[in-house]
Amino acid sequence: MPAGSCCMKVGCMSMIDMGIGAEVREPGEGKAVASDTPLPNFESPIVPKGTIAGRALVAVIAIMTFLASVTIGAVMMLRAAAGDWQADLAREVTIQIRPVAGRDIEADIGKAVAIARTVRGIAEVRPYTKQESTQLLQPWLGGVALNELPVPRLIAVAIAPAQTPDIGVLRGALADQVPPASLDDHREFVDHMRAMTRAILGGATGVLALVMIATVLSVTFATRGVIATNRQVIEVLHFIGAKNRYIAGHFQRHFLLLGLKGGAIGGGLALLLFGLADIANGWLLSSAEGSQLIALFGTVSIGPAGYAAVVAQIVATAVVTAATSRHTVNRTLETVQ
């Protein structure tokens, strides 16, 4: 039954006939629908788009996602750098030959090198020349005539990758055959480094956790704020007979898109930053100075795992936004019924 043809025209009287629409009355209005009148379409979304509150929410999500992404990247880089430091230190031991009166230090060096090369798992043994050893001391001793001093000599022993040579055997052989030799496996330094990097990583992980909590809280409260501005939409839909899941579903989809939009902006900027860092990393590796910087401070690339973590974080933020909107709408509906 068309409303206008039966229900609404009982008694052949319309609102216009009753004078209610007098202020907008046009010739022919209130009678038949003109055939050439363009028909409207229902194009507006159920939940209003492009509101100031919605844009503010996107901005909040973008900012928090950017900060969280940068924090994730920083933690990933720190973790990788800490791993590299420890691995580098663990892959090298140093033999020191003290000059002893009455002994031929060059012969002791040759014997120590020969002993080191017999040990399984040793990749490279490189004795430092006298000149190299004095150059190592130069920065600390200044212009002193080092050639006249009894300078200890060093032998750098590199351990083959994925190998675990028996350092105890090497140490025993050196003690037996080259008494002035001492072996430093950097164990104490490595232990200190491990403790320090654990502390730094713990702190960084704590900061990451705080940033993630701040992200969730700020996104949650911002979402609730935007929902509050849409209370009338929820109420009207409810009163005209919309089911709760219909209303909550519309809001959830709308806010999921807002979350993805904000996350894509903030996370995208962070990914761009990390991409540029990757390019810079490649450029640094191709130069000698850059390689030294990377060797000292670690790589500036977050790697595939880092990129995956940032993308996961963007999706998680959008999901939090959508879930919060659904929960808040359902709570709002509880208060109107």
Next chain:
Amino acid sequence: MVRFENVGLRYGLGPEVLRDLTFRIDSHSFQFLTGPSGAGKTSLLRMLFLSLRPTRGLITLFGHDIATLSKDALATLRRRIGVVFQDFRLLDHMTTYENVALPFRVMGRTEDSFRQEVVELLHWVGLGERMWALPPILSGGEKQRAAIARAVIARPQLLLADEPTGNVDPNHAQRLLRLFIELNKSGTSVLLATHDIGLMDQYDARRLVLHEGRLHVYD
């Protein structure tokens, strides 16, 4: 159609604001709901459009005890009731056409099945030229007609109007009353909440008077 039996309502631990309400609203009937400010008219209306549950008593709507219905069933029942709010409650981001068509959209009907119906009703209420207008640029009278159109578009069996003449001049109020009378003649039961005695005197209809939380029915 609607039956209240010994219905009471209190908010929280406060005193009962409505006590022992017992009345019926029959099909095709017309009634005024009146009473002084604060008498509980809005609370009673909210119970009628299922926005508020009573703290005691029995409410039967279209043959269903509302206390036993699920939320989904209540939503379905709500589609048989049209509500005109005093403040119109039109959605500002939707055009007049979309506001009026919203009940059909919520029901899941395709636009092709309701477009002509909505357009005809908009022409009938004098908003044919304002279909594309957003509520903020409508006049008070236009908003009121759009709100009424939205309330009646799905042909509800019961129409509830909360102070529909509360903020219009007497001449306009009289026209609105005539509209509600016409809707009633077309088969819709009408309950019109008002404290305008002059308006009620213009039409001989049943009066439900709320006073100090109790309801007095004058047939």
